Amino acid sequence: MANSSAAAGASAASTIRLLLVDDHPLVRDGLRARLEAVPGFEVAGEAANAQEAHAQLGALRPTLVLMDVGMKGSNGIDLTSALLEREPSLLVLMLSMHDNPEYVQRALQAGARGYVLKDSPASEIIAAIEAVAAGGTFLSPAVSRRLFRNQTPRPLLSSRECEILAALARGLSSKHIAREMDVSVRTVEAHRQNIKRKLSLEGQAELIKYAVEHAGKPG
Secondary structure, eight states, X not given: OHHHHHHHHHHHHHOEEXXXXXXXXXXXXXXXXXXXXXXXXXXXXXXXXXXXXXXXXXXXXXXXXXXXXXXXXXXXXXXXXXXXXXXXXXXXXXXXXXXXXXXXXXXXXXXXXXXXXXXXOHHHXXXXXXXXXXXXXXXXXXXXXXXXXTOSSXXXXXXXXXXXXXXXXXXXXXXXXXXXXXXXHHHHHHHHHHHHHHHTOOHHHHHHHHHHHHXXXXX
16 A cells, blocks of 8 residues: 555656646637646646636646736736746746747746747647656747747858757757758758857857757847
């Protein structure tokens, strides 16, 4: 019985408790149906506005909030700031129809740990939740590309080099980038070397640091 209790406790500790914040019931229903089917995920509750989100935060103690950016009478970005002020350890993942770089930058500055588009495949939303719950960050590929395209002043990088920087910011290895872009690993490595040379970066650590910082800050 003791072993069984310990296993149950470990399982509960590893469960990601989700709070869905969106003013469209159909969106919440769709998310709940998809996410509750994922092992290790528990949709603890839902909220349609800021008032409900604050109430649910105290009552449910979620691990992660899946937050809509634009809601009637509420701003998901401002609500993110308010919730994190109450509960600094809370994880927030933005889920939006908008890939506007300004929204993305403001959301990240407010404390969100990721930004995913609503029309992303379910697998991408699940990957984003897992990445953020594990202590990382996540940006939809389309969001990353727009962030880098809208940097000012722009570094003298090609569009492919900007895509690779965006992929590095998402934590992808050269092997994964090569598979995603349908090129060879050698080609990706060559682009990485060119990026370091153009930006005067020393080593892989500086390259990754630059990629992450420039994906989350305004240019």
